[in-house]
Amino acid sequence: MAERHEVPETGAAAPVVPSLRWADPPEGPAVVLLDQTRLPAEETELICADVPQLVRAIRTLAVRGAPLLGIAGAYGVALAAARGDDVPAAAEELAHARPTAVNLGYGVRRAAGAHRAASGAGPAAAAAAALAEARAVHAEDAEASARMARHGLALLGELRPGGGHRILTHCNTGALVSGGEGTALAVVLAAHRQGALRRLWVDETRPLLQGARLTAYEAGRAGMPYTVLADGAAGSLFAAGEVDAVLIGADRIAADGSVANKVGSYPLAVLARHHGVPFVVVAPLSTVDPATERGADIAVEQRPAGEVTEISGTLPVAPAGAPAYNPAFDVTPAELVTAIVTEAGVVSPVNRDGLAKLCSTSRWSTSRSGNGMMAE
């Protein structure tokens, strides 16, 4: 079941259809997603009425991006509870739908924990508790997003006091992946609103084109001056002195400050270091995973070859049957990251204590555990 909306030209940053919403009966219970595989051509709602449908949506990237995966995971648990399904089994299935973004397990664990804690009061009360927790995860992400935008804007001001920022970004980190305005793109949007953004360089982000399809869509709707480039063109852009800062999001930040993000982020960090350009990661504390000690320990999702050998699953760009290497993410070592912007402040990733301290002082720190998957 899907409802289709033409994409209007409104100049607003966020899509008309929210990236995710909860539907009560009679429409639901359901988790209703903006199907990101159909953007930018159309805003289509994808109605997930059970957990297997939601897991499929997560695996096919109809819903994607670390913070939104956490929110989706939490509502998925609420959905299982509202349907009277086996909640621990559903939670396991959701938490393992994709391996790299730690937020997914974080959101699942929060809602499952609330459900478990209220189970003595009966199934209806436990289901209500899971839904309330999912709503809290959603609202906290919106708040974190606003805080990251403020901290990130202040950092940009320090890096280049006169404004006029030319920022390169990779993948998609805006309202499409968040309860609020996103992570890195929320900072860019704040700079744009202040008149301080000279240009947003948008890496197309092969193979699934989250930059060209989604970031360009959000940037255009917000009226930002933006330009899409092929990922391989970034080097000549740095060489021409056209980049003042790189801003990206993250899927998991290990205790040693290494950052897993969309494949292609690490080469940008190397380029940025070579050209003396700040490389800044913007991510909520729910993306920091103190239980993963080193970057090398981060599980990097490997995706089907067809995503590389075909465009949009239809247009072949390699000989039939060509083998392909298709990791969804890469890991940037801490020493290449200038700063990590979180909702609690800005920290240098090589400062392990600083990162750990930010996590422990977070109001979320007590509900964190393990590698973000099911804990208890």
Ligand SMILES: CSC[C@@H](O)[C@@H](O)C(=O)COP(=O)(O)O
């Ligand atoms: C705020 S989103 C940060 C990351 O989740 C984002 O950059 C990214 O890599 C998303 O990957 P995706 O495979 O599209 O889910």
